[in-house]
Amino acid sequence: MLDDPAQSWVWTQDEVNNGAIEKATEDEVLGFFERLAALG
Numbered sequence: 001m002l003d004d005p006a007q008s009w010v011w012t013q014d015e016v017n018n019g020a021i022e023k024a025t026e027d028e029v030l031g032f033f034e035r036l037a038a039l040g
Contacts, residue, residue: 010032
């Protein structure tokens with residue numbers, strides 16, 4: 001997953017460092033997993 005472009009559809013490292021994960025809404029998290037599931 002090192003070369004996975006997930007950063008373009010989740011959060012940048014700076015956003016993570018600034019609390020994006022803790023501030024994420026349920027819709028944002030579910031949307032991430034829905035996009036991920038659609039790839040498989």
